[in-house]
Amino acid sequence: MTLADVAKLAGVSVSTASKALNGKPEVADATRARVRHAAAELAFHPNPLARGLISGRTRTIGLLTDELGGRFSMPVLLGVENALGNEEMSVVLCDARGDSIRRQHYIRTLVARQVDGFIILGESNDLRPSLTRDIPVPVVYVYGESGDPGDLSILADDEGGARLAAEHLISLQRRHVGHITGPVLYRAARDRAAALRQVLHDSGLDLAGGEPLHGEWSRRWGRHAAHMLVTADPDVDAIFCGNDQIADGVCEALTNLGRHVPDDVAVVGYDNWETLAADCRPPLTTIDLNLEQLGAVAVEHLSAALDGHRTTGVIRHPGRLVVRESTGPSPRRPSAAVRA
Amino acid sequence: MTLADVAKLAGVSVSTASKALNGKPEVADATRARVRHAAAELAFHPNPLARGLISGRTRTIGLLTDELGGRFSMPVLLGVENALGNEEMSVVLCDARGDSIRRQHYIRTLVARQVDGFIILGESNDLRPSLTRDIPVPVVYVYGESGDPGDLSILADDEGGARLAAEHLISLQRRHVGHITGPVLYRAARDRAAALRQVLHDSGLDLAGGEPLHGEWSRRWGRHAAHMLVTADPDVDAIFCGNDQIADGVCEALTNLGRHVPDDVAVVGYDNWETLAADCRPPLTTIDLNLEQLGAVAVEHLSAALDGHRTTGVIRHPGRLVVRESTGPSPRRPSAAVRA
DNA sequence: CTGAAAGCGCTTACAG
DNA sequence: CTGAAAGCGCTTACAG
Numbered sequence: 001m002t003l004a005d006v007a008k009l010a011g012v013s014v015s016t017a018s019k020a021l022n023g024k025p026e027v028a029d030a031t032r033a034r035v036r037h038a039a040a041e042l043a044f045h046p047n048p049l050a051r052g053l054i055s056g057r058t059r060t061i062g063l064l065t066d067e068l069g070g071r072f073s074m075p076v077l078l079g080v081e082n083a084l085g086n087e088e089m090s091v092v093l094c095d096a097r098g099d100s101i102r103r104q105h106y107i108r109t110l111v112a113r114q115v116d117g118f119i120i121l122g123e124s125n126d127l128r129p130s131l132t133r134d135i136p137v138p139v140v141y142v143y144g145e146s147g148d149p150g151d152l153s154i155l156a157d158d159e160g161g162a163r164l165a166a167e168h169l170i171s172l173q174r175r176h177v178g179h180i181t182g183p184v185l186y187r188a189a190r191d192r193a194a195a196l197r198q199v200l201h202d203s204g205l206d207l208a209g210g211e212p213l214h215g216e217w218s219r220r221w222g223r224h225a226a227h228m229l230v231t232a233d234p235d236v237d238a239i240f241c242g243n244d245q246i247a248d249g250v251c252e253a254l255t256n257l258g259r260h261v262p263d264d265v266a267v268v269g270y271d272n273w274e275t276l277a278a279d280c281r282p283p284l285t286t287i288d289l290n291l292e293q294l295g296a297v298a299v300e301h302l303s304a305a306l307d308g309h310r311t312t313g314v315i316r317h318p319g320r321l322v323v324r325e326s327t328g329p330s331p332r333r334p335s336a337a338v339r340a
Numbered sequence: 341m342t343l344a345d346v347a348k349l350a351g352v353s354v355s356t357a358s359k360a361l362n363g364k365p366e367v368a369d370a371t372r373a374r375v376r377h378a379a380a381e382l383a384f385h386p387n388p389l390a391r392g393l394i395s396g397r398t399r400t401i402g403l404l405t406d407e408l409g410g411r412f413s414m415p416v417l418l419g420v421e422n423a424l425g426n427e428e429m430s431v432v433l434c435d436a437r438g439d440s441i442r443r444q445h446y447i448r449t450l451v452a453r454q455v456d457g458f459i460i461l462g463e464s465n466d467l468r469p470s471l472t473r474d475i476p477v478p479v480v481y482v483y484g485e486s487g488d489p490g491d492l493s494i495l496a497d498d499e500g501g502a503r504l505a506a507e508h509l510i511s512l513q514r515r516h517v518g519h520i521t522g523p524v525l526y527r528a529a530r531d532r533a534a535a536l537r538q539v540l541h542d543s544g545l546d547l548a549g550g551e552p553l554h555g556e557w558s559r560r561w562g563r564h565a566a567h568m569l570v571t572a573d574p575d576v577d578a579i580f581c582g583n584d585q586i587a588d589g590v591c592e593a594l595t596n597l598g599r600h601v602p603d604d605v606a607v608v609g610y611d612n613w614e615t616l617a618a619d620c621r622p623p624l625t626t627i628d629l630n631l632e633q634l635g636a637v638a639v640e641h642l643s644a645a646l647d648g649h650r651t652t653g654v655i656r657h658p659g660r661l662v663v664r665e666s667t668g669p670s671p672r673r674p675s676a677a678v679r680a
Numbered sequence: 681c682t683g684a685a686a687g688c689g690c691t692t693a694c695a696g
Numbered sequence: 697c698t699g700a701a702a703g704c705g706c707t708t709a710c711a712g
Contacts, residue, residue, distance in 0.1 A: 002705060013683045018707060028681055045452040049398065050705035053389045053688045060432070068418055071615070078408055081435050085446075090432045090453060092400070095421050106425075112385040113430060219619045245619065252592070275411070276616075279559045279585065342689060353699045358691060368697055390689035393704045685710085694701085 001042045009038035021046070052114060059089045061302060062110035064103065064131075066144075067123040068095040071273065072291060076121055076142055079295025087303055089116075098123070107134050117302045119295075120146075125155060126187045138305035142298045143291070150312050152305075154298045157316035161287040162192035164321045165240050165268045166199035168285070172327060174238035174266055178208035180225040180250060181242025182217040189214060189242055192270070196240055208236040217242065222249025230257055237265055238327075244269035244276045247284050251326060255281070262328035272322050282325035289319045341382045350378035361386070392454060399429045401642060402450035404443065404471075406484075407463040408435040411613065412631060416461055416482055419635025427643055429456075438463070447474050457642045459635075460486075465495060466527045478645035482638045483631070490652050492645075494638045497656035501627040502532035504661045505580045505608045506539035508625070512667060514578035514606055518548035520565040520590060521582025522557040529554060529582055532610070536580055548576040557582065562589025570597055577605055578667075584609035584617045587624050591666060595621070602668035612662050622665035629659045 007017035012031060020027045020035035027035075038044075052058040063080060065073050077093070084091050092115060096103035110118065117137050122128050122144015130148035132139050141153040169177050179196055182189045193212040200207060209232045215221035222241060226249065229236055239254075241247035247269030251261050259265050261282055269277055269286035277284040294317050301311055347357035352371060360367045360375035367375075378384075392398040403420060405413050417433070424431050432455060436443035450458065457477050462468050462484015470488035472479050481493040509517050519536055522529045533552040540547055549572045555561035562581060566589065569576055579594075581587035587609030591601050599605050601622055609617055609626035617624040634657050641651055 003707095004705080014705090015684080015707075016682055019682090022707080024708095026681060031681080045448070047393070047705050048453050049389045049392045050688085051707080053387070053393060053690090053705085054707050056688085058389065068421070069414060074409060074414055077433075078435065081408070081433055085434075085442075088449075090434070090449065092430045093417075093421055093433050094425075094430070095418065102425075108385070109428075109430065113388050220621075223621075245615065275585065281560075281563075343691095344689080354689090355691075355700080356698055359698090362691080364692095366697060371697080387689050390704085391691080393689085393706090394691050396704085682712085683710105684712100686708090688706090690704090692702090694699105696698085696700100 001044045003044070003046065005042055006035060006038045006044050009042065010035045056114070057116050057306075058114045059087075060092055060113070060115045061089060061117045061119060061299075062106075062113070062115040063091050063093050063119045063121060064106055064110070065093070065095050065121040065123070066098050066103075068093075070123050071271070072143055072289075073121055073123070075289075075291035076295040076298075079292035080119060080142075080299055081295075082292070083296040083299035087299070091119075103131070104134070107131065111136060116306055119298050119302060120144075124186065124188070125158070138302055138310065140298045140302045140305070142294055145314060149314075152301055152311050153314045154294055154301065155314060155316050156188075156289045156291070156294060157318045158188045158191040159195035160316065161270065161289065161319040162195035162240070163199050164319065165270070165287055166196045168321055168323070168327065169238040169240065169266055169268060170199070170203050170205070172238070172266060175205060176208040176233060176236045177205065177238040177240060178229045178233065178236045179212040179240050179242075180222060180229065180246055181212055181214060182246070184214040192242065208233045208238075215246075217245060219245045219249035219252075222246035223253040224249075226250040226253035227257070230254070230259070238267070239265060240268045240270075242270055244271050244273045244280070244284055244286055247286065247326070248276060248280045251280055251282065251284070262326055266327040268327060277322075277324065280326070285324045285327040286322050287319045288322050290317060293317060341384045343384070343386065345382055346375060346378045346384050349382065350375040396454070397456050397646075398454045399427075400432055400453070400455045401429060401457045401459060401639075402446075402453070402455040403431050403433050403459045403461060404446055404450070405433075405435050405461040405463070406438050406443075408433075410463050411611070412483055412629075413461055413463070415629075415631035416635040416638075419632035420459060420482075420639055421635075422632070423636040423639035427639070431459075443471070444474070447471065451476060456646055459638050459642060460484075464526065464528070465498070478642055478650065480638045480642045480645070482634055485654060489654075492641055492651050493654045494634055494641065495654060495656050496528075496629045496631070496634060497658045498528045498531040499535035500656065501610065501629065501659040502535035502580070503539050504659065505610070505627055506536045508661055508663070508667060509578040509580065509606055509608060510539070510543050510545070512578070512606060515545060516548040516573060516575045517545065517578040517580060518569045518573065518576045519552040519580050519582075520562060520569065520586055521552055521554055522586070524554040532582065548573045548578075555586075557585060559585045559589035559592075562586035563593040564589075566590040566593035567597070570594070570599070578607070579605060580608045580610075582610055584611050584613045584620070584624055584626055587626065587666070588616060588620045591620055591622065591624070602666055606667040608667060617662075617664065620666070625664045625667040626662050627659045628662050630657060633657060 020032040094106035118139040145153040213225040269284040272288035360372040434446035458479040485493040553565040609624040612628035
């Protein structure tokens with residue numbers, strides 16, 4: 001079905017049919033109606049290749065990731081995909097798998113495919129080299145920050161997330177808050193630790209154990225570090241963990257040590273990795289990064305850039321606290337009624 | 341940069357330039373060399389929209405999923421993406437999120453975008469209604485089987501996977517093998533249970549506890565069911581679990597019951613969900629579904645179909661056993677030397 | 681308000 | 697072996 005078929009059925013020229021369907025004002029109402037009718041009857045969909053050839057726009061954006069399989073890519077991708085759908089755009093996906101040859105190859109491929117813009121999805125939220133000079137269309141960086149401040153980066157708000165967790169624990173009257181998290185070389189780990197300390201400091205509190213415990217992002221490390229922390233500071237009554245896996249291990253270790261979660265020690269995770277957080281014993285209070293929204297915000301800004309409204313700099317998108325049982329609402333006062 | 345620029349630089353006509361670059365035999369060697377040179381100099385990439393407009397092929401395939409966020413979509417997607425890269429094709433991604441309106445909308449969108457073919461990714465491996473009649477290009481179903489046997493479905497081999505697990509346990513001299521798995525309404529759960537029973541039967545063994553324990557796909561269920569199974573059959577010396585989360589819960593419960601894994605009870609999971617299986621205590625022996633390969637096989641068959649070699653029916657792609665510590669190599673004979 | 685013409689960037693008969 | 701012409705499906709000045 002081509003526009004020519006529609007035009008013929010409607011008894012007009014191809015150019016008139018085009019204008020009618022594209023809402024140009026110079027078409028007579030009756031004509032427009034006839035053309036629309038014909039188009040509907042033939043289930044006509046304009047060929048996007050032909051349109052793209054003329055307009056130079058393909059209504060397609062390229063999403064370049066470094067590690068699709070990682071924990072953070074998927075939710076962002078979902079958000080992007082969904083937001084693009086609302087704009088009648090599609091996403092072409094390329095996973096460079098951390099390999100710079102692949103990355104350059106994909107950039108060339110996507111540019112050759114005439115994508116209207118790029119979203120570059122980082123695998124960690126550390127700084128990464130800008131790729132913008134290789135790309136002739138607008139680019140938005142998501143999750144991982146571009147090293148070039150002239151680029152636009154949409155990031156998760158690590159400090160804000162840590163603050164949410166810290167304030168939640170303090171509101172529960174916890175006074176001895178420890179921190180078990182990932183490697184110190186991750187900016188996310190450092191930023192969250194700093195924010196936690198700041199909030200504690202503002203409340204006149206010190207970090208339980210004196211220093212954050214930096215290790216792996218694993219359950220194993222959570223188990224191990226929980227032992228260390230309880231030994232170092234037996235009064236600890238709350239632990240803020242760098243991710244949900246660590247928190248899971250912490251809960252397990254605390255339980256094995258005879259400490260009740262949350263009555264004796266409240267535990268907060270990070271990431272809200274559903275399958276883990278909800279299935280933990282007890283289910284984890286945690287910080288959701290709102291990664292889908294991150295993807296949606298990226299699309300929003302990319303669309304603006306395509307319309308000529310470019311933004312630069314860093315946008316930190318807030319997370320949210322998800323309260324589950326690992327931080328009980330009434331500390332040290334387990335209600336028999338509730339438990340029954 | 342257009343072909344016209346290349347032609348001008350090489351001093352030939354556009355049509356000759358086109359033939360030279362496309363390897364047509366009728367071009368003089370010297371001319372071809374000059375054109376290639378010019379193209380390289382200008383970093384010329386033919387406009388795929390123009391090519392697509394002529395050829396009717398876009399070198400793009402549509403990937404329609406029902407739940408991208410699920411545990412199984414991502415690996416398949418990775419395999420598809422990678423395999424397509426080798427064929428110089430791209431993937432456009434659409435997630436219907438289980439909504440049939442969205443699904444139909446996306447099908448229309450992708451068809452309008454002139455994708456050369458579809459891959460339809462199921463969220464569960466149960467039968468699903470065929471969508472092929474709405475799609476005028478070749479379709480391959482992956483992970484979830486199409487209800488129409490005239491379609492091609494590439495599936496994980498559940499029976500084969502269960503057999504691998506069962507044979508592994510039997511080779512370790514286990515005689516009392518129990519099965520804790522997901523809801524009976526999942527075909528995967530039923531198929532695996534049946535295959536396990538068959539293997540046990542062939543070895544003259546019965547299922548420990550008499551019946552498979554069907555419940556949720558969760559750690560919580562694993563913990564609970566492990567208690568049940570040990571009570572029902574205290575001699576149980578191996579448990580094959582329907583997924584890694586269940587296996588994780590089983591390991592935890594067994595340990596709390598004072599049963600050593602694997603010395604007293606060997607445990608096998610399913611899915612090889614890396615972050616979980618490797619971080620479990622002990623690390624899980626499990627079945628990897630080879631989902632990336634599933635995606636690659638789908639692309640292979642789709643490419644063949646695009647070349648006119650269509651296949652139909654069901655292909656079951658084998659998984660593989662990944663041995664970790666939850667099935668020790670020397671049952672009931674823990675070596676002090678090894679442990680030290 | 682409508683339609684004939686040119687053109688987006690390329691490929692492919694066709695003529696020379 | 698090379699090039700002028702037509703055409704893929706559409707849009708957009710331009711003329712009427």
